[in-house]
Amino acid sequence: MQIDLHCHTTASDGALTPAEMVMRAGVMQIDVLAITDHDSVSGFYAAKKAREEQRLARLQLIPGVEFSTLWEGFEIHILGWQFDLEHPAIVRLLAEQRERRHQRSEAIHAKLVKQGVAADVLPTPRPDSRPELNSESTAKVVTRLHYAEALFAHGYCNSVQNAFEKYLGKGQCAYEKPQWCLMSEAVAVINAAGGVASIAHPLAYDLSNKWLRRLITEFKDDGGQALEVISSQQNPEQRRWLTELALEYELLASAGSDFHYPGRYRELGRNLTMPNELTPVWHDWPLQIRGM
Template sequence: MSLKYDLHSHSTVSDGTLTPAQLVHLAADAGVNVLALTDHDNVSGIGQARMAARERDISIVPGVEISVSWNGHTVHVLGLNIDPDAPILCAGLERLCDYRQWRAREIGRRLAKKGIEGAYEGACEEATGALVGRLHFARFLVQRGHARDVKEVFRKFLVSGNPGYVSGEWASLEEALGWIGDAGGMAVIAHPARYNMTRGKLRRLIGEFRELGGRGLEVVSGSHSKDEYFTMARHASDFGLLASAGSDFHGPENPWINLGQLPDLPPGCEPVWNHF
């Protein structure tokens, strides 16, 4: 019997709505055999996930989703099978977390200038973990009636040219891959079809990533269409990269794809999990 892998998920440590333990139990109930916890720029939930996994028939892959600035784009790079206590990785993530806290306060300030008071405090209430992210602002703004749903919040408030937008100042691609490598992990570009890049620019990103030691591409993602699965599989093959699969699950309220429902990788892909 083949195992079910989900190598991209989030908990309340970043912008998910389930604790690491709750996430693990839900994944096990959904038939997932191997789950990677990949919170944004934070690894503090991995210990809780491992403890919960001991109670269930599920394996935890320690991971992280690192925010990267590349040629005017914010790109996310997964570090899979990392040592979450690696000093260089932890120092780098601490820097990003400090920036995230400043950005959250700045988003709140900019929204207040547009007449939306209390957004920062509201986002903090939504965030049960240490980090306050854009998704927490989005949930607050939906609750206050400023938008119908989270997607509309991002479109009206949190992307370039809108009141709550703050440009990211994240790790460089070289820094992120260095941190992951130092932690003994494998670097994977997360949801590559989401970056709104031309085909040529995406291939430049993938090529640079590969030259810096990147190992994989998230071919099957909860935010990819079926056609994009096959497009990303071709890119992975062209650049000699391994293929990964992850739901990018944030909680039952707003799943890209529910846990346990990822399709198989397209034919010809070499799975990243074969090389852990």
């Protein structure tokens, strides 16, 4: 099966609407897809409706989310799947994270305006505060990427990356320190709602091997079950290293493209083959095997 458990829609910082994501998944012949927007599940509801409208019986959608969390001063992203979307703990944490995002966005907006950026070219910092439970629309959250794209589009910097270097990156004039939930809380909430928790892109946090091992140890002690071992932009050495860690710490392995927009180097479902020695996180999920 073609499985991708990590992608983003316009409900967070992706370029495709949930309906467009479902359509692309069909084109790319994806069998199992988890939409894992940042601190939001509204994209899943919209994708589920689009799947029915497009009659993509082959595509299986998995409830998912990517929580932004804090651990020892680092921002660590925790993926969750197969949880009860209406569980009170999930609903509460999503609402709290959304409010944290709104507050951070407002602070970034104010700092950029103070630096002379015209307010009317920037994203609305609090575009939608509606509860997202059972929402058929995509309740949007504004991220730093949205600000970076606006700054680039209106000539305040020469690239999206330059927007982070000049304004939005850590230590720059419009940086606002995040106030996310603790990693342990996100894992506990995912577990309470019957889901599975995984560390997203473990090599993206600039941790030494010693600190990465400490992160994995504490994550597992908190009840975490999986490690995102397979991603589309890895070299063989990185994949081998993460495979070794998953085996050593007896963690399930996940695979995901972290797809945000169509591009040459990162595509939905591409280069996500799971090594035979690993136990996939989906090994006991009730998936429909194609052709059976």
